[in-house]
Amino acid sequence: MKSILFATSVLVASAGMASAQYVDVAGSAEVGIVGGERYGTPSSGGVDQIFTDIEVVFTMTGQTDNGLSYGASVDLDEGDDSFDGTDDDGATWFLVYGDYRLDVGDTDGAFDAAVAETSLVGTINDTEEHLGYSGNSALDGIYDGQIARLSRSAGSVAGHVSVEVDDMGESSPVYGVGFTYDRRIAGVDVRVGVGHQRTVVDADDYGFDDGLHTVAGASVSTSHENGLRTVASYVEYDQANWSKTMKHSAIGVGYTRDALSVAANYGIYNDFDGVDGPTSRGYAFAVNYDLGGGLVAQAGFSESDLKVDGFEHEGDNYSLGVAMAF
Numbered sequence: 001m002k003s004i005l006f007a008t009s010v011l012v013a014s015a016g017m018a019s020a021q022y023v024d025v026a027g028s029a030e031v032g033i034v035g036g037e038r039y040g041t042p043s044s045g046g047v048d049q050i051f052t053d054i055e056v057v058f059t060m061t062g063q064t065d066n067g068l069s070y071g072a073s074v075d076l077d078e079g080d081d082s083f084d085g086t087d088d089d090g091a092t093w094f095l096v097y098g099d100y101r102l103d104v105g106d107t108d109g110a111f112d113a114a115v116a117e118t119s120l121v122g123t124i125n126d127t128e129e130h131l132g133y134s135g136n137s138a139l140d141g142i143y144d145g146q147i148a149r150l151s152r153s154a155g156s157v158a159g160h161v162s163v164e165v166d167d168m169g170e171s172s173p174v175y176g177v178g179f180t181y182d183r184r185i186a187g188v189d190v191r192v193g194v195g196h197q198r199t200v201v202d203a204d205d206y207g208f209d210d211g212l213h214t215v216a217g218a219s220v221s222t223s224h225e226n227g228l229r230t231v232a233s234y235v236e237y238d239q240a241n242w243s244k245t246m247k248h249s250a251i252g253v254g255y256t257r258d259a260l261s262v263a264a265n266y267g268i269y270n271d272f273d274g275v276d277g278p279t280s281r282g283y284a285f286a287v288n289y290d291l292g293g294g295l296v297a298q299a300g301f302s303e304s305d306l307k308v309d310g311f312e313h314e315g316d317n318y319s320l321g322v323a324m325a326f
C-alpha cells in the first residue's frame with residue numbers, strides 16, 4: 001500500500017537523546033461482485049452480491065540517535081473485543097536494532113514468517129483461497145493471538161523465534177522457530193524456508209484435545225527475470241489423539257508481464273484421522289490488470305472438494321472487481 005506522511009518529522013529531546021518521529025497513513029479498498037458457494041457453504045443463497053471492503057492502517061515510527069528504531073501500527077477495521085485489553089487484534093509493536101527486529105502483537109509466528117504461501121496474485125474477497133489452501137498460520141492464535149517474534153537477518157540467511165502465551169495459564173506456550181535461505185542460481189532467485197511450532201494443551205477450552213500439538217514444514221520459492229514465479233510447500237500437522245499425521249501439499253505459479261499478472265494454485269489436505277482418502281482439496285485462478293495510480297482490476301475463481309467418510313461436496317466461488325491502494 002502507498003503511504004501518506006501524516007505528520008512531518010518531530011524532534012524530541014529526552015535524557016540527552018533525540019528522536020525523529022513519523023505517523024503514516026495507508027489505505028486500501030475493494031469493490032466488486034462475488035458469488036458461488038464459499039467453502040462449500042452458500043455465501044449468498046445462490047444470488048450474486050455486491051462486495052465492499054475498506055482498510056486503513058496507521059503506522060507510527062521513530063528512531064533514536066543511537067540507531068534504535070521503534071514503532072507501532074494499528075488496523076482501523078480491527079478492534080479489541082476482549083474484557084481485559086489483552087486481545088488487541090490488528091495492533092503490532094516493533095523494535096529494530098541492526099540486524100535484529102522484535103515484533104509483538106498481531107503478527108506472524110516463526111513458522112508463518114518462514115514458510116511461504118502459494119497465493120501469488122490477490123483477488124477481492126480472497127477468492128484465491130479454497131478448502132485446500134493454507135495461509136500457514138499453523139498454531140498462531142490458538143490462545144490470545146498475542147505473539148512475540150524475534151528475527152535476525154544476516155546476509156542470505158534469516159532466522160525467527162516466536163512465542164504465544166496461554167493467558168489462562170493452563171497450557172504451555174506455543175514455541176516457534178523458522179529459517180529462510182536466499183540464493184541466486186542461474187539468474188533465478190530462490191528462497192528456501194523451514195519452520196516448526198509446538199505446544200502442549202492442558203485444557204479443552206481452545207477446541208484442541210489435551211496433549212502435544214506440533215507443525216513442521218518447508219517451502220521453496222523462485223522468482224525468474226522473465227516474470228515467472230513459483231512456490232511449493234509441504235507441511236505436517238501432528239495433533240494429540242490423532243492416529244495419523246495430517247499432511248498438506250500445495251503449489252502456486254504466477255506470471256507478470258507489464259500490467260498483467262496471472263496466477264494459479266492448488267492444495268490438498270490428506271491423512272486425517274479416521275478419514276478414507278483426501279479430506280479437502282481445491283484450486284484457484286486469479287487475474288490482475290494494473291490500471292495505474294493504485295487501481296487494479298481483479299478477477300478470481302476457485303473450486304473446492306470436501307470428502308469426509310464417504311460424504312463428498314463440491315463448491316465454487318468467484319469474484320470480479322477492483323482493488324484500490326492509497
